[in-house]
Amino acid sequence: MAIFEHMGIFAVTVEMVIMWLISLTLLYLAISKKYEPLLLLPIGFGILLANLPLTQLMQPDEGLIWRFYHYGIEWEVIPPLIFLGLGALTDFGPLLSQPRLIFLGAAAQAGVYVTFFTATSFGFTLEEAATIGIIGGADGPTTIFLAAKLAPHLLGACAVAAYSYMALVPIIQPPIMRLLTTENERRIKMKKGRKIGAREKLFFPIVASIVIILLVPASAPLISMFMLGNLFRESKVVERLTDAAQNALMNIVTIFLGLSVGATMNAENFLRTEVIFIFFLGLFAFMIGTATGVILAKIMNLFTSNKINPLVGGAGVSAVPMAARVVQRMGAEADKKNHLLMFAMGPNIAGVIGTVIAAGIFLTLLK
Amino acid sequence: MAQEVQAALSGNIWKVLVEVGDTVEEDDEVFVVEALKMEIAIYAPCDGTVSEIRVKKGDAVEEDDVLAVIE
Numbered sequence: 001m002a003i004f005e006h007m008g009i010f011a012v013t014v015e016m017v018i019m020w021l022i023s024l025t026l027l028y029l030a031i032s033k034k035y036e037p038l039l040l041l042p043i044g045f046g047i048l049l050a051n052l053p054l055t056q057l058m059q060p061d062e063g064l065i066w067r068f069y070h071y072g073i074e075w076e077v078i079p080p081l082i083f084l085g086l087g088a089l090t091d092f093g094p095l096l097s098q099p100r101l102i103f104l105g106a107a108a109q110a111g112v113y114v115t116f117f118t119a120t121s122f123g124f125t126l127e128e129a130a131t132i133g134i135i136g137g138a139d140g141p142t143t144i145f146l147a148a149k150l151a152p153h154l155l156g157a158c159a160v161a162a163y164s165y166m167a168l169v170p171i172i173q174p175p176i177m178r179l180l181t182t183e184n185e186r187r188i189k190m191k192k193g194r195k196i197g198a199r200e201k202l203f204f205p206i207v208a209s210i211v212i213i214l215l216v217p218a219s220a221p222l223i224s225m226f227m228l229g230n231l232f233r234e235s236k237v238v239e240r241l242t243d244a245a246q247n248a249l250m251n252i253v254t255i256f257l258g259l260s261v262g263a264t265m266n267a268e269n270f271l272r273t274e275v276i277f278i279f280f281l282g283l284f285a286f287m288i289g290t291a292t293g294v295i296l297a298k299i300m301n302l303f304t305s306n307k308i309n310p311l312v313g314g315a316g317v318s319a320v321p322m323a324a325r326v327v328q329r330m331g332a333e334a335d336k337k338n339h340l341l342m343f344a345m346g347p348n349i350a351g352v353i354g355t356v357i358a359a360g361i362f363l364t365l366l367k
Numbered sequence: 368m369a370q371e372v373q374a375a376l377s378g379n380i381w382k383v384l385v386e387v388g389d390t391v392e393e394d395d396e397v398f399v400v401e402a403l404k405m406e407i408a409i410y411a412p413c414d415g416t417v418s419e420i421r422v423k424k425g426d427a428v429e430e431d432d433v434l435a436v437i438e
Contacts, residue, residue, distance in 0.1 A: 192430070321403045321404075324403065325403065325404075325405050328405060328407070329405075332407075336394075336408070336410065337375070337410060339375040339376050339407060341376055341402055341403065341405065341407065342376050342377070342402075342430070345403075
């Protein structure tokens, strides 16, 4: 009879079945709708595994996926490696050619801070509120990085929220951007910035590392890897490393990241009313960030004759390049010859750095 | 008078929609450039005949590169 006691089928609970349905929904969205499939597919499967009873997969010191989680995420290995790849994929040219657009990337972080204060008023602890606020940056690895340090019990929910909102950028952002701009503003054609030479691009990651890490040392794990990846790219002498960081390494760590994030979402952690608040507050953060970017662009236009198309402000959130694509699409809707894509990449990349700095500030203050 | 069709942004040529000798009207789609996984149409700057095409499918182009000439 002992064999029956060891069969999982008799240990299944209603909560687990609900989690299976959530897992299947994410798998469906990833596979059929192609919503961030590279992440939501392993996350969805991880959720399923975490909610099959008696597996010990997440048992500390024993379970297979626990080891992925512990050494990959708790040890802060995987999010920085993802940033290494992102750095190798990033062209800082658009940001350097219009440095004033950096302010738009900074403005969009307002969503993070507004939500931080809102979440504390809902009764979340400061650590939890910071983790929820950072969802507003719509940056997966940064959210996971911060959650692992401040509020590991919310990691799964926050990561899924961040990745879902990244996938939903084309649905969430346009109505806000349309509401805050006039047809004429959306038609604004921006003047090209200056051309950026190879030497300038080469020096940027070095200078930016020094400046940002001196100002916010707690952001170092992510910023250092981001800039190193970019230095690989711009040095043009280590193409093999650039390629490995962009492709093979990034793909490998994505598997472990997705699977272990999903596996943190057992029924006990996830089926709580708090999680619903997390999804709403995260969405709120993301919407505020979009709006503040657009509004700052409009304010900047009051003081300059070289007008900024305020749509570009919507790209200040760090969902690269989804937010920039939305800007391009909306600009072309107003005037089919208006190409805002590269202008939008400036604040978009600044937004990534801004979200990392915001996470670093939270870590400094709360840890 | 000849007018140049320029790349509005840097990316890869995804589609070449005209051939030398084709007649085009202003605002006709003549190229599709792919940048950041987006397909972006490039339009003819004027009416005329395509006299020269300087790129082919798959070429990487920089902003302002001349893609074709229309007379």
